[in-house]
Every structure is written in C-alpha cells, then in structure tokens.
Amino acid sequence: MFLDGVGIGSSDPGRNPIAAAKPRLLRYAAGDGEALPLEGRWCPTDAGLRVPGLPQSATGQTSLFSGVNAARLVGRHWPGFPTKPMRQLLEEASLFRRLRRVGKEVAFANAFSPSFFSQRPRLVSATTAMTESAGVPLRTFNDLRAGRALYMDFTNRRLRRRSYDVPELGPKEAAAQLVRLAGSYDLTLYEYFLTDLVAHRGSFEDAVTLVRELDEFLLAAAERAGEAGISLLISSDHGNLEDASSRMHTGNPVGTAVWGAFAEKLPLIKDLTDVTPLIETYLTEGGLAAKPAEGPAGRGPAILPRPRLGRREYRSDEGEHRVVPYRGRP
Numbered sequence: 349m350f351l352d353g354v355g356i357g358s359s360d361p362g363r364n365p366i367a368a369a370k371p372r373l374l375r376y377a378a379g380d381g382e383a384l385p386l387e388g389r390w391c392p393t394d395a396g397l398r399v400p401g402l403p404q405s406a407t408g409q410t411s412l413f414s415g416v417n418a419a420r421l422v423g424r425h426w427p428g429f430p431t432k433p434m435r436q437l438l439e440e441a442s443l444f445r446r447l448r449r450v451g452k453e454v455a456f457a458n459a460f461s462p463s464f465f466s467q468r469p470r471l472v473s474a475t476t477a478m479t480e481s482a483g484v485p486l487r488t489f490n491d492l493r494a495g496r497a498l499y500m501d502f503t504n505r506r507l508r509r510r511s512y513d514v515p516e517l518g519p520k521e522a523a524a525q526l527v528r529l530a531g532s533y534d535l536t537l538y539e540y541f542l543t544d545l546v547a548h549r550g551s552f553e554d555a556v557t558l559v560r561e562l563d564e565f566l567l568a569a570a571e572r573a574g575e576a577g578i579s580l581l582i583s584s585d586h587g588n589l590e591d592a593s594s595r596m597h598t599g600n601p602v603g604t605a606v607w608g609a610f611a612e613k614l615p616l617i618k619d620l621t622d623v624t625p626l627i628e629t630y631l632t633e634g635g636l637a638a639k640p641a642e643g644p645a646g647r648g649p650a651i652l653p654r655p656r657l658g659r660r661e662y663r664s665d666e667g668e669h670r671v672v673p674y675r676g677r678p
C-alpha cells in the first residue's frame with residue numbers, strides 16, 4: 349500500500365496528529381518504539397534522495413515505484429504529477445513493468461471514475477502512469493461494485509455523497525475486499541492519498557479522525573493478509589501528516605512497514621529507491637509460490653499507500669485525477 353505524505357514524526361500529540369490518534373498500526377509514524385501488532389516490522393526510509401529541498405510527490409513516487417532516484421534524474425524534487433522523463437522512466441523500469449516482464453500478474457486496486465475516462469486529464473499520477481504504461485487495466489466503478497476495486501477513500505462515502513450507486517464499506521470490509529483481490533495477483537497496489545491532502549488543507553481534528561479510520565483499515569488488512577498468507581508492505585513518498593506545525597511536506601524519513609514473509613528483506617531498505625528492487629527480487633527469487641491462480645489461495649505482497657508534497661501540488665479532491673492547483677500554503 350502506498351500512503352501519501354506520511355513521515356515519521358514525534359510522539360508529541362500536540363504536534364503530530366498521528367500520535368494524537370493513538371493508532372495501533374501507524375504507531376511507527378508517531379515516535380513510538382513499541383513493536384507493531386501482528387508481528388509487523390518497520391524501518392525508517394529516507395525520502396530526501398540526496399537532493400536539496402523538501403521531497404515532493406512526483407519524484408518521490410517515481411523513485412518509489414521505479415527504484416531509480418528520480419530527483420537526481422530531473423535535478424530537483426518535483427511536485428504533483430510526473431513529467432515526461434519520469435513517465436519514460438516508469439514506462440521502462442516501473443515495478444509493474446519489471447514484474448510483467450517476468451510473467452507476474454499485478455493489479456492497481458484503485459477505482460477510477462467515469463469522468464477520468466471521458467475527460468482524460470492532461471497529467472496523471474505516477475501510479476496511473478505506471479499502470480497504463482505496463483498494460484495493466486485501470487479499474488472502474490463496475491469493478492468497485494463487483495468488489496474488485498477500492499475507491500481512494502476506501503469507504504465509498506465520497507461517492508455516495510455524490511449519489512453514485514455504490515455500497516458504503518466500513519474499514520474492515522474495505523480491507524477484506526482489498527485482500528480478497530490481492531489473493532488473485534502476485535502483487536496488488538492500493539494508493540491512499542487523503543493523508544497528504546488532509547495535511548495540506550484540513551484541520552488537526554480532521555487529521556486525527558482520518559488517522560483513526562485509516563489505522564482501523566490497515567490493521568484489518570494486516571490481519572486478513574496474514575490469514576491468507578499474503579505479505580503486506582506499507583510505504584510513503586515523503587513526510588507531511590506527521591507534523592502539523594507546517595502545511596508543507598517535511599524532510600522526515602517515511603516508514604516502511606511489512607508483515608509476512610517479505611519482512612526478511614526489510615533490513616535492506618534504506619531509502620525510497622530500495623523498495624521496488626527488493627519486491628522484484630522477492631517475487632522472482634521464489635520467496636513466493638509461483639503465479640497464483642485466480643482465487644483466494646494466491647499470495648503476494650499488497651503494497652498499500654503513497655505520499656505527496658509541496659509547493660504547487662496538483663491533486664484531485666475526489667480521486668478523479670483532475671488537475672487542480674493546490675491552494676494551500678506555500
């Protein structure tokens with residue numbers, strides 16, 4: 349899972365809304381030295397990429413999903429959506445591309461709205477670019493209704509408010525739906541970016557509420573994945589949510605947390621560029637069973653969230669990947 353904009357912050361509940369929410373799973377982002385539930389392990393992961401300035405979404409996500417330092421490639425941290433050199437990098441070397449080349453089946457679990465397909469945005473996120481360039485289908489609201497996808501809020505509440513005929517899912521139901529889907533693929537990615545959005549635009553209380561529900565979802569996903577023999581990996585692209593003293597991204601490391609057999613690779617993760625090569629190695633070196641059949645017996649790491657940053661961040665309010673200028677500070 350890719351969680352956008354979740355770095356490792358302090359344990360101060362007045363400054364870190366993650367600490368204020370007292371999460372069980374996301375405690376690693378709140379300066380909490382306690383062990384993670386369900387035998388999860390985590391490590392700090394550098395998001396600065398040895399380039400000056402605050403880390404940003406396009407370069408952070410492209411680095412995370414390609415294993416190549418995209419900030420070095422373009423000479424700076426770049427916000428929002430990837431530019432052409434980054435899209436080309438993803439086309440050639442993304443996690444999805446690498447796995448497809450060796451016959452692995454991958455899925456991007458996020459559901460895209462009809463307007464994404466009818467009014468194609470000029471720029472798309474790193475995950476969308478990776479999915480499309482690897483020839484992996486984008487999921488639709490029909491997939492969502494059939495239980496083969498999750499919306500970006502995982503509850504569908506935002507869609508129901510807009511009168512879409514989709515069921516409301518509790519955090520546990522949503523987690524079960526995601527893990528069921530992951531059982532049919534070698535690797536399934538889910539991207540959650542409300543973490544970065546609420547950090548840029550929301551109140552402290554909004555952030556605490558969001559973290560509580562997200563934590564419930566993640567905990568249920570870790571439980572279900574463990575029962576199904578599926579490894580779960582959670583990482584991010586840059587810090588933001590963990591420090592409410594600023595609405596900008598932070599220079600904090602992000603956390604990479606893992607459950608299941610993939611945990612053996614965790615000590616090798618030092619920065620964002622380590623994640624994709626290690627998943628590729630793990631899946632191709634026989635750390636898992638061969639390509640799983642469709643059905644709940646399959647196994648594979650489900651990557652869950654992603655991060656975001658900075659100056660002019662382009663982000664869709666409703667996950668439709670429309671290009672909207674970020675109106676917050678700076």
Ligand SMILES: [Zn+2]
Nearest residue numbers: 544656657658
């Ligand atoms: Zn951001």
